[in-house]
Structures are given as C-alpha cells and as structure tokens.
Amino acid sequence: MKHKFLFFLLVLVAFASCVPHKKIVYMQGESLSTSGVQEIYNLDYRLQVDDIIKVDIKATNQELVQLFQSNQSTNVQQTTGGGLYFSGYSVDKQGFIELPFLGKINVLGYTTEEVSHKVKSLLSRYFKDVSEMFVSTKLAGIRYTTIGEIGSTGTKVLFQNSVNIIEAVANAGDITPFGDKTNVEIIRKSGDGIQKFRVDLTQMDLFNSEVFYLQPNDIINVPALPQKALGSGVTGTQTLSAILSVMSFISTTYLLINLLK
Numbered sequence: 001m002k003h004k005f006l007f008f009l010l011v012l013v014a015f016a017s018c019v020p021h022k023k024i025v026y027m028q029g030e031s032l033s034t035s036g037v038q039e040i041y042n043l044d045y046r047l048q049v050d051d052i053i054k055v056d057i058k059a060t061n062q063e064l065v066q067l068f069q070s071n072q073s074t075n076v077q078q079t080t081g082g083g084l085y086f087s088g089y090s091v092d093k094q095g096f097i098e099l100p101f102l103g104k105i106n107v108l109g110y111t112t113e114e115v116s117h118k119v120k121s122l123l124s125r126y127f128k129d130v131s132e133m134f135v136s137t138k139l140a141g142i143r144y145t146t147i148g149e150i151g152s153t154g155t156k157v158l159f160q161n162s163v164n165i166i167e168a169v170a171n172a173g174d175i176t177p178f179g180d181k182t183n184v185e186i187i188r189k190s191g192d193g194i195q196k197f198r199v200d201l202t203q204m205d206l207f208n209s210e211v212f213y214l215q216p217n218d219i220i221n222v223p224a225l226p227q228k229a230l231g232s233g234v235t236g237t238q239t240l241s242a243i244l245s246v247m248s249f250i251s252t253t254y255l256l257i258n259l260l261k
Contacts, residue, residue, distance in 0.1 A: 022202065023182055023225070026166075029204040044111040045139070045215055048189070049095060052088040052140040053112065055119060059133045068101055068123065088140045101126075109191070112137040144214055146172040148222035149179030163214045165199065165206070172220075175201075179222040186211040187219040 022028065047053065057065045089097035095108025102122045107115050116135040124130045141157040151173020158171060165186070175181055181201040188195045188211070197211045206212060214220075 023180070024177070024202075026181065026201055027204050027206065028202050032204050032207065044113065046109050046111055047091055047095075047107050047115070048191075048217070049091050049093055049108065051091045051216060053091070053097065053107070053115070054088045054136075054138050054140060055097075055099065055115070056136045056138075057119070057123070057133065058136075064127070065123075065133065068099060068126075112139060139216060142214060143216050144168055144218045144220060146220045146222075148220075149176045149224050150174070150220070150222045151176065164212050165201070165209075165214060165220070168214055168220060169201070175222050178225050178227060180225050181222075183223055185219075185221040185223065186214075187221060188215060189217060 055069070057069055059065045089099070091097055091107055095106055096104040097107055098104045099119065102119065105115070105118055105122070107118075110118070115137045119137070120130055120133060120135045123133060123135075127133070138161075141159045142163040143155060143157045144163070145155045146168070147153050150169065153172075156168070156171055158167065160167075165184070169175060169184075175184075182203075184199050184201055186197040186199060188197065197209070199206050199209045199211055211218075
C-alpha cells in the first residue's frame, strides 16, 4: 500500500512540475481583425542617436551628384550590411549626420522620408532643378538584441523596413522549452527614457500590442519558467523519468549501505 501511495505521489509531482501545454503553444485563440490597430502602431520610425542610415542620391547625370555622396561601392559586403557600418552615416550625439559639401544635417527625431526631403532641399542650393533628382534614405537594417531563454542570444540585424516580434524570435532560433512565452519583455529606449513592455506570445492579442513591431535597438528578454529552477523536465514523462532515476539511485545507495554493515 505504501509503494502504491509513493508511486501515486511521484506521478502527481511529475505532472505538477512539467510545463503546461498552454504555455508552449504560440498564438492561441480565435482570429481577430488587426488592420486598424497595426496601422496605429506600425508608425514610421524616428531616428535616434547612434542609428546608421544610408543616403543615396541619384540623377540623370550621376556625375553631377557624385560629389555629394560618400565613396560607396556596390559590392556584396555593403549590400549585405557589413559595409554599411563604414559607408553609412551615423547619427552623432547631437543628432546630426554630415554629408559631403552639404555639411551637417539634423536628423534626430525625423523619419527617413523626412531626411530625404531635407537632403533634396539642400541640393537645391547647388542645382536649379532638383525635380529629376531622387534621394533615398534607409536604415542600415533593424538591429535588436535577444537575451534569456531563447535559442540564440546576442545582437541580430534584419535587413527589412519593419520587423515584428514573431520574425525576431524565429530569427533568433525560437524560445526554449523553459522560456516563458506568456511574459516576454521588450526593453526600448526612446526620447522619454527606457521603457519596458510585456507581451504574451501565446495569445492572438499580441497582434494588437504596441510592441508587436520592433524598433531599432529593442532588447527582447525571455524570462525562465519556474520549472527550470526545479530542474524538472518539459513533459510529465521527462519529469517522472528524472524523479524515478533519483529514487532508484537513493534506493541502490541505501541497499549498498545495509549490505556493508
């Protein structure tokens, strides 16, 4: 009777220690309409200090505008991002970038489209007609950092105009079985200071979150579930197996001690 009770107790402990199914599955729940909400939260990013941008000026006669650009080659390294660190324009501590002959331009708090308009306006000092000139400004990728219970920690860069949290997590190797998908933290630096947001990746409501779309330099922190501290398994079977192994070791040790007496 005692053995049956002990086995029953072990089974209860095993299933109490495993990670619940509802904390593993992404985006549970019914479909929802997000078009209006996404339009509100997916606003154009406004440049901050230390951002790196690429400013490209094109015209019918490209030789005329060549002087106003840094010496940017179109090799593979640059187009894949590594070269943008050296050939792009970094926003300094005062919020300025410096273009050849055009001088310093304040870009802090401006969108990339607004920066393009500013550059085109400055070019009008040197050219009578800028209507046929094309100025393109882009961020040197969306850079973010992942820490905690996630497949690959560290700084990542995705060369897209926008990146949502699902894409960012997938690019970092997914959340580990012991990561708390219901309490993922997004740490964001803005003009108002450092902000911390929490988002539940197991619910469809995450599409309505104000941090569904990442901003450059966001930090994604995935906290660990309590089960990791307990050293239990992900499933009930794994946990029961671990407990039985421990009990078997204790029993064997106890029998050996009695035999040596």
